[in-house]
Amino acid sequence: MSTRSNTNSGPKILSLSGSLCYLTAAVIINLLYYLNPGLWALLDNTLKWLAWVKTL
Amino acid sequence: MAWLLLVTIIIVAGSAFMVKRLALKSTLDCWLTLGLFSLAGQILILLVAGVCLKQLNRPTVLFLAVAWAGVGLLLSADALSGIKTTRPNFYQQLLRGLSILSSACKHNPPLKVVGLILLLSFIAVGLGVVYLPPYAWDEIWYHLPPMANWYQQGAIAQLPEALQWQDYNPLQVDANQLALDCSVAFNWANVYPLNAELNALLTMVMLDNDMLADAAQLPYVLLGALATLGLCRLAGARLTTALLAAMLFLLTPAVLAHLRVAYADASFAAMVATTLYFFLKWQIKLEAQYALLFGLATGLMMGIISTGLAFAGVFCLASLVYGLWQCQRQKIKCPQLCRQAGLFLLVMIATGSFWYLRTWWLYGNPIYPVTVALPGWSLPGLGSVDQLFMNHNTPDNYRGRSLLLNVLISWLELGEETYNYYSRTRGFGPFWAALALPALIPFTYNALKQGQTPVIWMMGITLLLLLVQPAVWWPRYALYVVPVGLAAWAWLYERLQAKVRLAVTLLMIFNIVVSSGLVLAETLDKLPLAMKKASSCRTFGQLYYQDYAWVDSIPPSNIGYTPMAWIYPLYGGLQHRVQLIDGSTAESWRKAIRQQKVDYVVIKPDYSHYELWAQDSADLLQIYQKGELINVYKVKH
Numbered sequence: 001m002s003t004r005s006n007t008n009s010g011p012k013i014l015s016l017s018g019s020l021c022y023l024t025a026a027v028i029i030n031l032l033y034y035l036n037p038g039l040w041a042l043l044d045n046t047l048k049w050l051a052w053v054k055t056l
Numbered sequence: 057m058a059w060l061l062l063v064t065i066i067i068v069a070g071s072a073f074m075v076k077r078l079a080l081k082s083t084l085d086c087w088l089t090l091g092l093f094s095l096a097g098q099i100l101i102l103l104v105a106g107v108c109l110k111q112l113n114r115p116t117v118l119f120l121a122v123a124w125a126g127v128g129l130l131l132s133a134d135a136l137s138g139i140k141t142t143r144p145n146f147y148q149q150l151l152r153g154l155s156i157l158s159s160a161c162k163h164n165p166p167l168k169v170v171g172l173i174l175l176l177s178f179i180a181v182g183l184g185v186v187y188l189p190p191y192a193w194d195e196i197w198y199h200l201p202p203m204a205n206w207y208q209q210g211a212i213a214q215l216p217e218a219l220q221w222q223d224y225n226p227l228q229v230d231a232n233q234l235a236l237d238c239s240v241a242f243n244w245a246n247v248y249p250l251n252a253e254l255n256a257l258l259t260m261v262m263l264d265n266d267m268l269a270d271a272a273q274l275p276y277v278l279l280g281a282l283a284t285l286g287l288c289r290l291a292g293a294r295l296t297t298a299l300l301a302a303m304l305f306l307l308t309p310a311v312l313a314h315l316r317v318a319y320a321d322a323s324f325a326a327m328v329a330t331t332l333y334f335f336l337k338w339q340i341k342l343e344a345q346y347a348l349l350f351g352l353a354t355g356l357m358m359g360i361i362s363t364g365l366a367f368a369g370v371f372c373l374a375s376l377v378y379g380l381w382q383c384q385r386q387k388i389k390c391p392q393l394c395r396q397a398g399l400f401l402l403v404m405i406a407t408g409s410f411w412y413l414r415t416w417w418l419y420g421n422p423i424y425p426v427t428v429a430l431p432g433w434s435l436p437g438l439g440s441v442d443q444l445f446m447n448h449n450t451p452d453n454y455r456g457r458s459l460l461l462n463v464l465i466s467w468l469e470l471g472e473e474t475y476n477y478y479s480r481t482r483g484f485g486p487f488w489a490a491l492a493l494p495a496l497i498p499f500t501y502n503a504l505k506q507g508q509t510p511v512i513w514m515m516g517i518t519l520l521l522l523l524v525q526p527a528v529w530w531p532r533y534a535l536y537v538v539p540v541g542l543a544a545w546a547w548l549y550e551r552l553q554a555k556v557r558l559a560v561t562l563l564m565i566f567n568i569v570v571s572s573g574l575v576l577a578e579t580l581d582k583l584p585l586a587m588k589k590a591s592s593c594r595t596f597g598q599l600y601y602q603d604y605a606w607v608d609s610i611p612p613s614n615i616g617y618t619p620m621a622w623i624y625p626l627y628g629g630l631q632h633r634v635q636l637i638d639g640s641t642a643e644s645w646r647k648a649i650r651q652q653k654v655d656y657v658v659i660k661p662d663y664s665h666y667e668l669w670a671q672d673s674a675d676l677l678q679i680y681q682k683g684e685l686i687n688v689y690k691v692k693h
Contacts, residue, residue, distance in 0.1 A: 011292065011550050011551050012551060013551055013552070013553060014498075014548070014551045014552055014553065015553075016553050016556075018498070019552045019553040019556035019557075020553075020556060022494060022495070022498070022548065022552070022556070022560075023552075023556050023559055023560060025490075025494040026490040026491050026494060026560065026563060027490075027563070029468055029486075029489055029490040029493075029494070030486060030490040030563065030567065032468065032470060033468070033469050033470065033486045033489065033490065034486075047457075047458075047461065
């Protein structure tokens with residue numbers, strides 16, 4: 001994430017892409033929270049399935 | 057209420073005099089120090105009254121509070137030191153702090169909105185504390201029973217229950233029963249560090265009732281909010297953003313839930329944050345007064361839960377490394393460093409070691425019942441941390457799964473449990489998960505890139521604490537990461553593009569409205585019914601479990617209980633005497649009933665053989681009430 005100084009005294013501001021990247025991460029985590037806790041059960045099962053595949 | 061208010065004012069005033077003596081320049085440090093001194097003073101007063109004088113009553117506590125204020129007054133007097141110094145007026149600094157806060161709020165809509173949500177949440181929590189009785193699992197089993205017992209005995213002494221169970225053999229029971237047996241008063245209440253619970257004891261002594269027992273964690277949590285503010289400022293955030301982060305700490309679901317239960321976890325997290333703050337301040341200043349405050353915070357933290365002992369070890373090690381490094385760089389002279397180290401250790405031991413020494417004296421192991429087993433050296437106990445706590449309490453789907461995945465699911469708020477005091481698989485809240493946790497990455501990256509020493513140490517220490525913490529996925533036990541995450545968020549929030557910052561603000565407000573609503577649901581659900589009832593009817597039995605309602609209708613009595621019945625509700629708002637009735641055989645149990653002169657015996661029928669023994673004791677016991685959870689027998693005298 002690149003930063004630039006917008007004023008002489010204030011903190012350096014993140015670039016738009018950096019800011020949006022952060023916002024996107026936040027929205028994705030929030031979506032997981034609000035919409036789909038089952039998704040993690042699926043991930044868990046997938047990991048278990050992968051572990052089982054490894055044993056083959 | 058007037059007595060509690062009076063003693064609080066006296067302790068705080070005495071502490072304010074002591075703060076003046078330290079001549080701190082920062083207003084925030086003054087506030088934090090005032091909190092530390094007040095808590096230390098309160099603990100010292102109760103320990104002197106309860107342990108040394110065995111006079112745990114209102115006049116003694118008041119007298120000791122006045123003595124504390126007198127010591128403060130003496131310390132603040134320039135005449136005592138013989139040196140005339142120009143110290144900033146402490147009260148002016150406090151007023152200045154308040155005026156800065158009010159002017160910061162004036163032109164900051166997010167602060168106003170979050171402040172309003174916080175105010176409404178605190179009103180709900182406050183009403184909950186006043187109108188609802190203690191109800192949460194651990195507090196009615198082992199956080200509050202010793203306080204009630206000590207209040208009634210007028211002294212802080214070993215609990216009779218613990219003496220009866222001193223020969224408990226863990227090898228005779230399976231792992232699940234071991235964890236269950238250890239959960240009750242006979243063991244935990246007698247061995248846990250209990251600094252946070254002493255707040256409940258103070259309210260009992262000064263009010264002669266337990267109305268405010270559930271507010272035990274409030275002073276610590278407020279200190280934690282100030283420490284969060286301090287950590288944000290050290291991370292480079294503006295005052296307004298730091299203030300927002302402090303409010304968000306208070307709105308963290310696990311913290312909000314804990315403000316209405318006499319547990320110790322939110323207090324512990326708050327004290328870890330305070331210790332971290334003063335550690336960083338000592339690093340910056342390398343002055344004796346900050347070594348003292350760092351030691352005081354570490355000691356108070358140690359005295360809350362046993363994990364604090366390991367955490368104190370981490371802080372000691374970190375300060376030693378940093379001190380030696382600064383010595384080598386000639387930033388501090390070696391004798392000066394030794395003096396500060398001595399001061400730190402002295403204060404830490406003075407304020408944090410009491411509970412460990414007591415347990416060591418009684419059981420031969422400062423962290424009993426956890427067995428200490430090192431090569432060539434061991435101390436007695438009932439088992440390891442895993443055996444005693446974690447094996448039993450880990451959710452089934454968390455067993456055998458990668459630690460990282462467990463942490464992710466729990467910290468990212470993807471667990472399926474509701475928000476409550478248990479906070480086992482969620483509790484940080486969607487705001488922290490979505491906005492603070494991701495902020496840690498750019499925050500740390502920037503600190504490393506820019507060589508920001510305080511932030512690097514902040515992150516490093518937190519990482520070390522997480523490594524020594526058992527069950528790090530359990531949010532209630534890892535709550536101390538919240539202030540650090542909020543510091544990262546505060547730093548990043550100010551650096552976002554304006555439009556993105558607006559979106560983040562809206563997301564933040566939405567998330568805290570949702571999580572606060574979910575946390576407060578239980579309180580708000582019970583409040584209307586409780587507020588309609590007379591104060592004598594707002595009891596555990598009438599509001600939570602009907603099985604315990606009989607306690608409210610009997611005159612002050614001597615109640616005996618057998619293992620696994622909830623203990624604290626039997627005190628009936630501190631009007632009944634409560635004691636364990638136990639025995640290894642039916643005959644010895646019946647003998648105990650006669651000898652201990654109890655009027656009622658409470659039995660959990662599905663635990664062990666007590667119910668059978670009671671049914672075979674028709675000459676001694678008469679059934680008084682059969683319930684879903686417990687059976688009550690009246691003793692024939």
